[in-house]
Structure formats: C-alpha cells, structure tokens
Amino acid sequence: MTAEQDDLAFKALTQKISRARGVSCDAYKDKCMRRRIAVRMRARGVHTYEDYSRLLDQDAHEYELLLDALTINVTKFYRNPETWNALAKPYLADLWHARRGQVRVWSAGCASGEEPYTLAVLLCETARSAGDDAATRARVDATDVDRLSLERTRAAQYPETAFTEMPAALVRRYFTAAPPRRPLPAVQRLVHILKHDLTREPPPDPPYDLIVCRNVVIYFDRPTQERLFATFADALTPNGILLLGKVETLFGPARDRLVLQEPRERIYQKPV
Numbered sequence: 187m188t189a190e191q192d193d194l195a196f197k198a199l200t201q202k203i204s205r206a207r208g209v210s211c212d213a214y215k216d217k218c219m220r221r222r223i224a225v226r227m228r229a230r231g232v233h234t235y236e237d238y239s240r241l242l243d244q245d246a247h248e249y250e251l252l253l254d255a256l257t258i259n260v261t262k263f264y265r266n267p268e269t270w271n272a273l274a275k276p277y278l279a280d281l282w283h284a285r286r287g288q289v290r291v292w293s294a295g296c297a298s299g300e301e302p303y304t305l306a307v308l309l310c311e312t313a314r315s316a317g318d319d320a321a322t323r324a325r326v327d328a329t330d331v332d333r334l335s336l337e338r339t340r341a342a343q344y345p346e347t348a349f350t351e352m353p354a355a356l357v358r359r360y361f362t363a364a365p366p367r368r369p370l371p372a373v374q375r376l377v378h379i380l381k382h383d384l385t386r387e388p389p390p391d392p393p394y395d396l397i398v399c400r401n402v403v404i405y406f407d408r409p410t411q412e413r414l415f416a417t418f419a420d421a422l423t424p425n426g427i428l429l430l431g432k433v434e435t436l437f438g439p440a441r442d443r444l445v446l447q448e449p450r451e452r453i454y455q456k457p458v
C-alpha cells in the first residue's frame with residue numbers, strides 16, 4: 187500500500203468513527219489517533235484500516251474499546267504538587283477573598299475525578315482558613331468526554347496509589363480512612379459531574395473564576411487548541427485563572443488576553 191492509500195484509508199476510518207460516535211476525530215493530532223488505533227488493531231489481530239473498519243461494523247463493542255484507547259486517562263490526586271501549592275496561595279486564596287458570591291471552577295478533561303476532588307479539597311482548605319463554609323461558596327464542574335471516566339468520578343473510590351502526591355494531612359482530613367478511600371461528603375458535594383466534549387461544545391456553565399485543563403489539549407491539533415484557548419479566555423471572569431498542564435503553552439489570540447503569572451506552573455490570569 188502506498189503512503190497516499192494509507193492516508194486515504196486512515197481518513198475514511200476516522201470519518202466513519204466521527205459519524206458513528208459523534209466525536210471529532212479530526213480535532214486530534216493524526217499521530218496520536220494512529221498510535222491509539224494501532225493499539226486496538228494489534229489487540230484484535232487486524233493489519234489494515236479497512237479490516238479494522240469492517241470489524242467495527244460487526245462488533246459495536248469495539249467502538250467502546252477504541253474510544254477508551256483514544257482518551258488517555260492517566261491522572262492522580264495533587265498531580266505535580268508544586269503546581270497546586272502555587273495555585274492555592276496566593277491565587278485561590280485571593281479569588282476567595284475577592285468574590286462575594288460563588289467561586290466557580292471548571293475541571294475540563296477531569297478523567298476519573300482525582301483533579302476535581304483535589305480542587306474541592308483545596309477549596310475546603312481555603313474556606314477553612316477564611317473561617318467560611320465551602321459548601322455554600324464553591325462549585326467545581328467536572329467534565330470529560332469519556333463515559334467510563336465519568337462513571338469512575340461518580341463512584342469516587344480510589345486506591346492508595348492515587349494519593350502518592352497528595353500531602354498526607356489533606357488525605358487524612360478529607361478522605362475516608364479505609365481503602366478504597368472516598369472523598370468525604372463535604373468534598374463530594376462541591377463537585378458536579380457532566381459529560382462534555384471540549385472539541386464540540388461551549389463551556390457548560392460560564393463564567394468561571396478558575397479553569398483547570400491539564401494534559402488534555404496536548405492531544406488536539408493546533409487549530410483546535412487555539413480555538414479552545416480563546417473559548418477559555420471568554421469563559422473566565424476578570425481576574426480569573428487558567429491552569430494548563432506542565433508541558434502545555436497558551437498561543438494564538440488568547441495569549442494577548444491572559445497574563446502568564448507563573449511560567450513553570452502554567453498559571454495564566456485574565457486582567458480586570
């Protein structure tokens with residue numbers, strides 16, 4: 187098969203997946219899609235995109251397995267501790283003091299929930315320091331495109347290995363003692379879980395004071411990333427914060443609208 191034929195077969199396959207499952211495959215980097223599809227092809231012992239396409243026709247469950255492979259779900263509580271420490275003080279504390287009403291947070295691409303529950307814990311801590319009640323002032327929208335990830339977020343049961351980066355005092359204060367650990371009701375109550383596709387849908391319930399989107403846009407192609415960054419800038423309140431993953435960088439028009447406050451931690455802020 188020539189490279190051109192291979193490209194055509196790949197394009198036909200991704201268009202078919204997009205049509206069948208309503209995911210915008212063309213928003214993802216080709217290299218990333220090819221690698222993930224190759225994983226499923228190997229698992230099913232087929233060697234060409236055409237054969238894999240036929241297999242999808244015969245076996246609807248394979249679509250679920252493929253979508254699972256496409257959405258990489260690695261995550262942890264308090265992943266990259268220095269980032270959360272930098273966010274908590276001064277940014278989260280300042281937001282808490284500046285806002286009279288609700289402090290609204292969006293964890294976009296939340297995987298199995300470790301990130302939004304980390305945010306809920308930090309909001310509880312911020313409220314505690316301010317002598318406030320988090321439940322009445324904070325809300326975290328936790329969204330992901332992957333159904334299985336959202337089920338895990340709802341189930342909210344985590345093995346010890348999920349906590350290796352979180353300070354032990356926070357684990358003791360905000361999670362049940364016996365494994366599998368669960369966030370306490372005061373933490374869970376802050377988190378609202380919903381299915382959402384970042385490549386196709388507007389933000390679920392703007393405006394937000396803090397948008398956390400880490401290790402997600404890395405899989406998207408440049409035009410999709412640029413569009414998404416502009417959407418985030420629109421969705422933030424004045425003084426609102428955008429937190430990206432450690433290897434992700436803002437570009438395009440949004441770069442002129444948000445100020446890079448912490449270069450190492452990828453903390454951006456919208457000017458007033």
Ligand SMILES: C[S@@+](CC[C@H](N)C(=O)[O-])C[C@H]1O[C@@H](n2cnc3c(N)ncnc32)[C@H](O)[C@@H]1O
Nearest residue numbers: 257258260261295297331332383384385400401
């Ligand atoms: C590597 S995880 C990142 C989890 C967490 N944000 C973190 O940094 O620990 C990437 C997540 O992005 C989600 N994702 C991929 N494409 C998406 C899309 N189009 N819309 C929303 N979420 C998406 C995946 O399902 C996966 O849960």
